[in-house]
Amino acid sequence: MSELSHIASHVQSVASAVAADDPIRESIAQAVRDVKATTPLAASFTNFVTINLVANAQLASGGTAAMSFLADDVIATSAISGADYVNVGTLLPFYREALDRIAHAFHESGHKWVLDPVAAGIGTERTAILTAFRDVPPTVIRGNASEIIALDAMWGLADAADDDAAVTRPAGVESVDEVDSALDAAVRLARHMASHRADGTAAVAVSGAVDLVTDGRDVYRLPGGSALMTKITGAGCSLGGVTATYLAVADPMTAALAASLLYNRAGEAAEARAEGPGSFQTHLLDALWTTTPEQVAGSPIDRTSVR
Amino acid sequence: MSELSHIASHVQSVASAVAADDPIRESIAQAVRDVKATTPLAASFTNFVTINLVANAQLASGGTAAMSFLADDVIATSAISGADYVNVGTLLPFYREALDRIAHAFHESGHKWVLDPVAAGIGTERTAILTAFRDVPPTVIRGNASEIIALDAMWGLADAADDDAAVTRPAGVESVDEVDSALDAAVRLARHMASHRADGTAAVAVSGAVDLVTDGRDVYRLPGGSALMTKITGAGCSLGGVTATYLAVADPMTAALAASLLYNRAGEAAEARAEGPGSFQTHLLDALWTTTPEQVAGSPIDRTSVR
């Protein structure tokens, strides 16, 4: 962030707990219910490390899964999938061209998709792939703070942003954790993505000790979850996959909130029974299956406006 | 199925329970015993989503596993493997040429293999790969009803079939479930495959609520199993892999029956203890390990002749 944008900062509105009867809670509950009722297909182009957990998490959450890597295959499948999940964790030589074709096809058809910019900033090929998404952007981005910050830099949004876009950090308040360090970047990314969608909706989810979800106007903070999430591979990836599952039946903000909240509640339930990371993963999949729409929607949620 | 073939239909023989002393039961028990006694190698060219579960299921059933994707590697390994498993779930650009070489090499050496035509009908590359297998066909096919129907259509077997080949559905009886909708296709595929094997044996297994296995002359229906199989990824793929494990020690029909029955019994045992899809998968692998040859061979089995 340039010095100028710091100078131009406005005070962010005070964060407040989302009320029990706030409409967002019913939207979240409805998304969870709709997935269980309709088993929507969310297709994935994802890394080889956690591809199995992504599919199993989508199934355990109530959806269905299909994975493919050929542009031909992915684009054909998008005709029957409600949303796609794209994760750039493990790259092969042909991915740059394939993902470019896929992103353009999704953009032209208006197909919704979630991007997981894993390891953004490492490797020239990954940077080329992620940079090329700028003008045909995803509907939702889910990543950790450093990935969100790196993607924002790749897309040059800080430089291009007007003053309002750069002023999302509470004045005089240092980032309370690593997630908040990505707040400006997340807001800029969400606004950029929304400006490229016909319906003007988009969302960015930053995963961490307290998850942050924003559509560029409101910022939601979601406390809770389990530290054991960092001791299994694919907690973040599978959260991204489940976000695509919810995106198949809901708007971007609702989908991102529902998925992150489900993961926090399921993570807590799994940790309570786990004896280590092996049993934690087993219990996590069970808990994705058993956690109710009411438990997800009844979670603690804080909201701040950055309009 | 054309109207003509409907008109030409003959009444299928009445399905009847396979007797306790039917020789097929001893063949099945022997296959299960032989795998546990000889730990045969079944090699796989399979998708990235469930490759780990395929290998673990083969090991838990008593066999050993080796996975590879280079034609060079696969063909070299086939010299020491009893059978191969080929699954077209996730394709890479070089697969079409590699799988063509592999299928021809298997055909020339008479090497037995199981094809899992995952997502048959989706994507031009997959269709090209599957179509090319027509004249160098596998020994066993395992798929769900829609995949079996799609493959039958790709191979043009309905058009080429003589009257007898097209008349396998009980007259006046609508398909009782989705599996039965693939009965004609399964019978045609099995007959086509058998006609390309030196020993004239082949089998097709259609997985569903009631599994169906046919060699083109007899049709076996296998009730039971667990609905949780559809809530983990790779239940079908790993069943295909275990079918290859049994095929390493038995004829195609026995192998397909033994594997499907093992999965039904293990699925029931796993469901009885599962608290969700995570623990179901863990219990399933344990149950593949602990289910006895007698439990597999003593399963309920119905048989109908379509000779």
Place this chain on the structure above:
Amino acid sequence: MSELSHIASHVQSVASAVAADDPIRESIAQAVRDVKATTPLAASFTNFVTINLVANAQLASGGTAAMSFLADDVIATSAISGADYVNVGTLLPFYREALDRIAHAFHESGHKWVLDPVAAGIGTERTAILTAFRDVPPTVIRGNASEIIALDAMWGLADAADDDAAVTRPAGVESVDEVDSALDAAVRLARHMASHRADGTAAVAVSGAVDLVTDGRDVYRLPGGSALMTKITGAGCSLGGVTATYLAVADPMTAALAASLLYNRAGEAAEARAEGPGSFQTHLLDALWTTTPEQVAGSPIDRTSVR
């Protein structure tokens, strides 16, 4: 081994139990502690079958994981990783060139890495890849006996070895198990690798009923572990990955010993609770997490000199 080298054999020193206060035990305990305290990154270029278990085992042991396949990506990541793990189990067409670039880059920067020569000897492409590592060798090799023997043959070390290098088998003692059949090869490989490292250190670990670890001067034998390790896929691969995790904080011999001992202790703990291979894998990951530095370092260890 040629007849000449048999004739030239010297008597190997008598194996003896490593004392409780032997410095190697403190080195091992310190490596286990350092991993838990510093969560080092070990990056992997590994096969698709067990890539998930490798990552989860590294995390459960206290480290972190990153997997990639593009040379660009792997070399960029090596700037922030303490060591790398390379496994040639499942090959793709571009691997030969990528791995050649990677091995040369690691050699030039002195970056430490573990090679897992899975299926060494099968397939011309794998042989070409492994042969090319001869002059830019890894820091640690972990494999089973047949793989170690095959790699030694590929590198032509038996022919090139001087008399001393070929005389590591106890005179008049037949190999007590398959692992010991690889003793000569392991010693030759370790000496060859050490001669290519600036600090002259290297190690070879041969996994089996009794694991064998050597740096070319001392031979350690590590009894125990679980036979169920052979009934899940990836026990060996994930041991290789965890060896890289320890290599990020320790010398090659200490890293190889610590990882193999951790696996033996965790395997025993997992077997005690397992009801089959499914629950064994879950318990194994839990036990990698809960096994203490003292339990690892306090393991039974035998040592023989082959200097």
